Amino acid sequence: MNELQAILEGFESSQKSGEITFLATVVKTEGSTYRRPGAKMLITNTGRMIGTISAGCLENDVFQHTQQRMSSGEAIVVTYDNTASEDILWGFGLGCNGIVQVLIERLERESTPNAIAFTQECLNKKHLGIIATVFAIEGAINVKLGSRLLLYPDGKIITDIKEQNLIQSLIADAQVAFANQKSRVNNYHLPLGSVEVFIEAIQPPTPLVIFGAGYDAVPVAQFAQALGWDLTVVDCRANEATKERFPIACDVILSCREVIHKQVFIDDYTVTVVMTHNYLDDLEILKMLLPSSARYIGVLGPKLRTERFLEDLRLQGIVYNTQQLKRLHGPIGIDIGADTPEGIAIAIIAEIQAVLTNRNGNFLRNRNQPIHQSYASNLNLLLPT
Structure with missing residues (x-):
């Protein structure tokens, strides 16, 4: 479950318990900040907090604003200027040389x-x-x-x-x-x-389809679930025990390679991981995925194995172009020296995240541009009618 999903569930539970709830949203930032616009935190009048808007420095102060300034129910905006020397005096000491504006509002169903x-x-x-x-x-x-x-x-x-x-x-x-x-x-x-x-x-949520239900697919599913991705596990061996192995999956499909194309939905947002450990299964899955609009296709195994897949598909008359091959990642994952199922799963999820955000997965210390996406203001002039 990701942060946003947790906030939504927290709101539902607060309504059932009769708590007064507030939502704090980062709406604008300047300079270096820990969270970016869109970061949210749910606060109840009892002091329960779900989500974060900083590295833990601003949350208690935001709670105090809900207690002291919002009796009328009107929304307020609080600005935290971490570029000023007073930042240390106020006790924040964020270590981020930026300005954060937070909208705080009372939630009503x-x-x-x-x-x-x-x-x-x-x-x-x-x-x-x-x-x-x-x-x-x-x-x-x-x-x-x-x-x-x-x-x-x-x-x-x-x-x-x-x-x-x-x-x-x-x-x-x-x-x-x-x-x-x-x-x-x-x-x-x-x-x-x-x-x-x-x-x-x-x-x-990002839809992830994992083709393969071995034990090494479990940590991939777990990390994806922690990010709140919409998870589907496809077991080409049609083993009923798979459903017990992946209780966290949104959907478990028991199938075989001959009919798999009829049971799995792939669209422009879908990312896929192929790890059945069966060559013929993987080949049939790639035959389906390469012509599809899948955003990412990752294949477990060495580079030579992926090249053999492509050659066998070519011999079968399967036509694929350069643009389709750009979505194919084999071997799969970021180069972090992983050699355990958990480490490989981290490398896989990290690579998918890099693709989704159009990053290269390099060390942040080597990045010369800002770490986060820019939210520069756009000036619009509106004339009277």
């Missing part, structure tokens, strides 16, 4: 638009969604802090924002964020002032 329910739907239905949240206001503008616009995959819009100029620009920018699948911070100028908005892409 019946609120409209309901970002919690929308996020839960994105995860349950496995589709992308966009949440645009106002977190800074300057001037006499008829917009409230914490106002939102939600964009569904079918283009449906739900919003409590009344400013029509802002709505139209938000819809356009939300559609861009949906197409790019990336979050960003935008600054909008209106006739009577300006607002800043965090446009957040809510990503569904």
Whole structure:
């Protein structure tokens, strides 16, 4: 279970227990910070916290804000400036030379638009969604802090924002964020002032299909589950005991290589690991995966084995192009010297994560660019109608 899923479950349990709940969201950062925009933490009035917005330095302070400043139920934004010398005096000493802005809001089950329910739907239905949240206001503008616009995959819009100029620009920018699948911070100028908005892409869990159900596949499944990925295990030996070995899997498919293509769904978001330890099974699986739109295809075993697969497929008349081969990783995994099932599993999951984020898996100390994705503000000028 990943952090977001844990927060959603925490909200449900807090509603059943009658606790008052708050959500803290990092909406903007500058410079070096531990978490980036979109990081969330659920806080209850009893002091229970789920998720993190820092390395553990800001969480208690955010809790104090929920106790002392939010009796009216109105959202607030707290800015932590770690570039100032006062950072040490206040006791944070984060070690990150940056600025963090945190939106804190009280959660209500019946609120409209309901970002919690929308996020839960994105995860349950496995589709992308966009949440645009106002977190800074300057001037006499008829917009409230914490106002939102939600964009569904079918283009449906739900919003409590009344400013029509802002709505139209938000819809356009939300559609861009949906197409790019990336979050960003935008600054909008209106006739009577300006607002800043965090446009957040809510990503569904990464679907991982593991072909193979040996004991070395178990740690791969466990690490994927820890990341909150949507896991499917395919056992080509159709062994009923497999279901007991993988209780954490979202789905266990007992199959054989002749019909496997009818039982497994692969789309543009799917990442796959082939580790059946059976040459003919792996060959048939690759015959299915190479022409598919799978984002990542990893094959366990030495390079010569993968090359033999490709040659055998060619002899069978299977046509594959350079673009398809770019998605094929064999041998599979990052080069970390792993030689145990657990170590190999770490190498596999690390490589998939690197592919998903378009990174090369090198040492961070050798990286000359910022570690995290940039959320630079985009200036939009809105003219009166």
